[in-house]
Amino acid sequence: MFDETDQYQLASASKTIEIRLPDGRVISGPRGTAVGFFLRKLPEWDNPPIVAAIINGDLRELTYILDIDAWVQPVSMADMDGARLYRRSLTFLLEVAFEDLYPQAALTVDHSVASGGFFCQVMERAPLSASEICALEDRMRELVRMDIPFMKSQVPLAEAIAYFENKGMQDKVRLLRYRQKDHLVLYQLQDHKDYHHGYMVPSTGFLKYFALAPMGEGFVLRYTRRHSPMKLLPMPAYPKLLDTFRQYGAWLKRLGIESVGALNDAIAAGRSREVILVSEALQEQKIADIAQQVVERANQSRIVLIAGPSSSGKTTFSKRLAIQLLAQGLSPYPIELDNYFVNRDDTPVDENGHYDFEALGALNTGLLVDHLQRLVGGEEVQLPHYDFKNGHSEPGDIVRLRNDQLIILEGIHGLNPNLLPNIPLQETFRIYVSCLTQLNLDRHNRISTTDTRLLRRIVRDARDRGYSALQTVSRWESVRRGEKTHIFPYQENADAMFNSALVYELSALKLLAEPLLRQVPYGTMEHIEAKRLLAFLEWFQPIPEDLIPDNSILREFIGGSILKEFKLWESPADFFSIHRNGNGG
CATH class of the missing domain: 3.40.50.300 (P-loop containing nucleotide triphosphate hydrolases)
Incomplete structure (x- = not known):
């Protein structure tokens, strides 16, 4: 039977909510706040850096808005999903910096390197010289210091196709023509837009751990490994x-x-x-x-x-x-x-x-x-x-x-x-x-x-x-x-x-x-x-x-x-x- 006492009554929604972590800790904060602001209160926030969160069973970006109490598991660069997200964001940073410096050339991200990195090549011009690779890394670090937000938007598929058509990126146009959904999520950094297969960090300021190194006729975008998320490992020849x-x-x-x-x-x-x-x-x-x-x-x-x-x-x-x-x-x-x-x-x-x-x-x-x-x-x-x-x-x-x-x-x-x-x-x-x-x-x-x-x-x-x-x-x-x-x-x-x-x-x-x-x-x-x-x-x-x-x-x-x-x-x-x-x- 229902307990007909005064302890149950209608009330206005609280202005605060709570998130519960796997270890039992609880953080409270304003309703309608991004999960990242909650997690910044943790002493382990940046050791290793937290880059995403699992919220009530779903992987979310740190910009995800919390309107209700939630179970939250931080995802750091030492976790598989966190490592993927960091590397994906780093690739977009490279892409933007490359287009800033070499707008008439095309960059390709080809394959991974065992010690931690992606082998990249340049098309439609000669390979980058050592000095040009240094300049590219400097531009990436400049963007990191500026801590620019990665803006996210959902656009009609036709609009996205038109954008890449105008940019001359036919490989993207060909792929999107077979997309079953009528929309596409685009990320934007300054004037640059692209889609990526997965989530991103909130801003360029998160991307502190990387380097560029010449290799063959290309170069390697080096990133940290999960067991050493804040330190680049030596890169052997392969x-x-x-x-x-x-x-x-x-x-x-x-x-x-x-x-x-x-x-x-x-x-x-x-x-x-x-x-x-x-x-x-x-x-x-x-x-x-x-x-x-x-x-x-x-x-x-x-x-x-x-x-x-x-x-x-x-x-x-x-x-x-x-x-x-x-x-x-x-x-x-x-x-x-x-x-x-x-x-x-x-x-x-x-x-x-x-x-x-x-x-x-x-x-x-x-x-x-x-x-x-x-x-x-x-x-x-x-x-x-x-x-x-x-x-x-x-x-x-x-x-x-x-x-x-x-x-x-x-x-x-x-x-x-x-x-x-x-x-x-x-x-x-x-x-x-x-x-x-x-x-x-x-x-x-x-x-x-x-x-x-x-x-x-x-x-x-x-x-x-x-x-x-x-x-x-x-x-x-x-x-x-x-x-x-x-x-x-x-x-x-x-x-x-x-x-x-x-x-x-x-x-x-x-x-x-x-x-x-x-x-x-x-x-x-x-x-x-x-x-x-x-x-x-x-x-x-x-x-x-x-x-x-x-x-x-x-x-x-x-x-x-x-x-x-x-x-x-x-x-x-x-x-x-x-x-x-x-x-x-």
């Missing part, structure tokens, strides 16, 4: 990776598809099959080139090591490489690195006391080196087999290789020199496989290679492992930490690099990933990421999956790969001799 990106850029030019708008044009014109076939042919050509390099060094380098981050397509690449090697008369034999795990009780633990299966110490590298040396020497070796259920190593196959056979070893530590410390480098051939897309939304809005790999994994996990998108997204941060520790630092050790990115793949993944992302529950942290990915996929016209060849690397993730059941040991028996546990084949 000539092999840079060359791989350049090669992919040349592929895109050959296809006539250098932006998502151009890809959408090709799909709308009925050229999907052509784009797919040429893309796949270019990849097959690269695999054949790598196979030829392996063949040329086969007498000396009989151990082929393959490494790369999650969802790069290493499994399919390894099988397609093996097929190319078989076609050239070499018989590769695969050894699974996972079978060299130490017993569960001997596995190292991380700082939280959990087993760290990605640490190099989780592998019996001494046994691995011994087996590889003996196999190359023509001896008979009993390989281990790891029982993942019980966490113990057991006796496996007994193998003897022919003198002209190669060993293929795939695993995350493949490029780490400490994996095979007693085997000379010249006796191995190391391959780095990664999804290094250089196809961007337009010249200023890049596509993250990490996002492409995450979408691949969401689709594969749902099909092969029964995982929801929520589960995959929740694990992704841990996966990324392992990559940064065990893979990326060693990528330049590779003798060859293979870019598994396909120009059309996000159009193909779109129809499969969207239903999975829509199932992520509202109110979870994973929902924020799912919402961002869904907004990102809206830019792509779809491609039906039945057009994709059955040996494509993309089939590893969407299913239907003809290579799924392909095993090297099913090759003709005279390629090698093998005995099951010593009891005969």
Whole structure:
């Protein structure tokens, strides 16, 4: 029954509201105030800098107006969403400063740099000189000192298209013609306007941590990393990776598809099959080139090591490489690195006391080196087999290789020199496989290679492992930490690099990933990421999956790969001799 007492009565709205933080702290302030003014009261406001907030389950800018009490979680530069927002804002700052100084040229933001940065190039004029790069950085810092607000407005789509048409930015015009919504959010800094795939900081004064550095025929916009959000890290050279990106850029030019708008044009014109076939042919050509390099060094380098981050397509690449090697008369034999795990009780633990299966110490590298040396020497070796259920190593196959056979070893530590410390480098051939897309939304809005790999994994996990998108997204941060520790630092050790990115793949993944992302529950942290990915996929016209060849690397993730059941040991028996546990084949 209702309590009919005087404690319940109509009242006027209070002039103040409260925000509650995850740790229980409460901040009160005037109703109708931007959330940033509330968060400025926190002692940790600028250490590391807070750049956004999650308000009642939704990611918001610091300029978001609060009219009611709310649950608020600060987002700093040390958080994934905060880092993205900071880098996006920094890119717009660069874009504005560049147009101020070099209005007749065009700037492109191409790809990320492992140490923290975006590689940028200049079109329609010669590359910037060292002094011009310094002048550009000085102009950016001048804009930061002025602390100019980023103005945000929603305009009719036709108006936005007309604006970019007038500016001669045809890559943006092409992209916007396929936009389903009738409006577009534009950000403005002084007289410069642009759209960006996501939120921004309130003003230029937030953008204190950056630098510009010459590299090749371009330069790098350097930014801080999440684990060091207020300090730039040293920038190592990465000539092999840079060359791989350049090669992919040349592929895109050959296809006539250098932006998502151009890809959408090709799909709308009925050229999907052509784009797919040429893309796949270019990849097959690269695999054949790598196979030829392996063949040329086969007498000396009989151990082929393959490494790369999650969802790069290493499994399919390894099988397609093996097929190319078989076609050239070499018989590769695969050894699974996972079978060299130490017993569960001997596995190292991380700082939280959990087993760290990605640490190099989780592998019996001494046994691995011994087996590889003996196999190359023509001896008979009993390989281990790891029982993942019980966490113990057991006796496996007994193998003897022919003198002209190669060993293929795939695993995350493949490029780490400490994996095979007693085997000379010249006796191995190391391959780095990664999804290094250089196809961007337009010249200023890049596509993250990490996002492409995450979408691949969401689709594969749902099909092969029964995982929801929520589960995959929740694990992704841990996966990324392992990559940064065990893979990326060693990528330049590779003798060859293979870019598994396909120009059309996000159009193909779109129809499969969207239903999975829509199932992520509202109110979870994973929902924020799912919402961002869904907004990102809206830019792509779809491609039906039945057009994709059955040996494509993309089939590893969407299913239907003809290579799924392909095993090297099913090759003709005279390629090698093998005995099951010593009891005969």
